[in-house]
Amino acid sequence: MEDPERNKQAQQMIDYVVREVIRRPGVEITEHSPLVSSGLIDSLALVNILLQLEDVTQMRIPAVKVQPKDMDTVALMLATAQRVGKPRK
């Protein structure tokens, strides 16, 4: 089922990753594009992406519960936030 809020969050994450992390003209991604495993972004950039994911979802995500495969696509990131995130105080 379509979830407009979730789709909005996905678009916000895509925009952030393209604008702030990939930073190469002409590169487009979807929420299912592999990011780290494809070499598109460096895994070290994931700290900032995790912070952005917290801001977009309004969740607090315990970093220790997140593995590389949980952050490889925008869709996986949002699923990870749902799985391990807690509402922000």
Place this chain on the structure above:
Amino acid sequence: MNKYPTLIDALFSAPPERPFVTVCNDDDDCETVSFGDFTRLAKLQAADFDNHGLRAGDRIILVMPQGILLMASFAGAMLLGAAPAILAYPNFKVDPSKYTSGLAGVSQNLQARLVVVDEDFPSEFSQHLTMRKDATLVRTARPSAGSSDVPLLNYCHSRDGLAFIQHSAGTTGLQKGVALSHAAVLTQLDHLATALRISDQDRIYSWLPLYHDMGLIACFMLPLVHHLPIVMQSPLEWVVRPGRMLQLISDYRCTLAWLPNFAFQFVARRMTRPEDRGHYDLAALRALINCSEPVRAQSMDEFLAAYESYGARPEALKSSYAMAENVFAVTQSEISTAARRIWVDAKELLEKQVATPALKNADGSFCFVSSGQCLPGNKVRIVSGDGQDLPDHSIGEIIIQSDSLFDGYYNQPDLSAAVIKDGWYWTGDLGFQVDGELYVIGRKKDLIIVAGKNIYPQDIEDIVCRHPAIHDGRAVAFGLYNEDRGTEDIIVAAELEQWQEINRAVEIELGLRNLIAAELDVTPRAIFLKPPTWIVKSTAGKPARSTTREK
């Protein structure tokens, strides 16, 4: 002679009700175990390992998230007389291929009887463990609170027996294992406790990984032996939420903490989110010890400028020179005052390799922070390339000898023979001494020689990082041999604080060139301005010059 024959005797002597480990990985998720609870958990883990066939003299690899279960498993293995080794647990920001090659190499060298991972350890990583034929992979979980009585086992540990294996940090290739006896660890901890004037009023804060000597020795073995409480968070949580460190130090009134140099700057600069700014009270902190990479005045000054108003005291900023090969610390700065500083003439330093004193903050001078004086039982010499002792102020290789020094890397005799000569360990670090104080400059192999002039990459990196457009101490300088000139060129790579600043690249690069030329009288051949997170860091969080150079 140590108060306890072994680390286990020290643990068993702790008052059972005294708080030991508090782990905080979330705002509302802090857990504390007492020494009694911890010891019981260690015995349960020992019984589990015994059931899986672990015996005295075996090695056991622990790959588990930072926390109470990992620490109790470590102690449990020692109870059985087996030697545990902690390896890094994977996290979302590791490069999976680098991680698995490290895991394969280190597990191959250790030839462990048991490899213990937690229930969530990703199976795509466990297949890269190199296991001997009779080895077992065990997935362990925390026994429930009401679990059965602790079975009686024949605990086996002796003073001169192997206690555990810790690894020296590495960026490329195989990390080197350092096997340590109970006696060596206890001897080091006695000296450290004397230098730090440890009392039962102390409480340690740490985010340091337990697979690194600073985390394992200073923040786990020291509190275990001296029965001190320790408040911990994971390295990953710290990177994501550095403000939490200051909040925990404030809330728990922590008195001691160790940090690598870069962390002083990181914490001062990275407090960008509202949740990272709290009501801190750092007044209880009596020693915040800068350790594990060359100590930089600028980094400590930035920390103090940011947090003096929150109670951080200038005299609490200390320094130490430590390494896994010596169990931990070789030197420690005085406990009653701030770490000493010296200003030296830059020209004399670069051209003659002599640290000639200059006036404080004089033009053309460098400031060095002392790593302190030798701990009891430790000796330092500064020697030339051919092993001749050098006088005070002269720069040479730091070699050490001590009553807690290792006797070789585990299963790596060739590597050991290259660094241990006549009972002295050649550290590969450059430094100088003045009046018994040791000043560490950096790694010998990183030295850049430009037309006979010695350039220390840290000095260039320091200058570059002072530029406001450059990010958090994330700059590296290295030499690249130039065949036409017959000497090395200086190459600098530095990350921009904001990538949009790349529009000002020409201006920033010119600014950096002016700064470097003014202070060091050399010109880099190339300066590469890079986006955030471009520079490669080592397992210990230090910028890795050789790997960045390859990149």
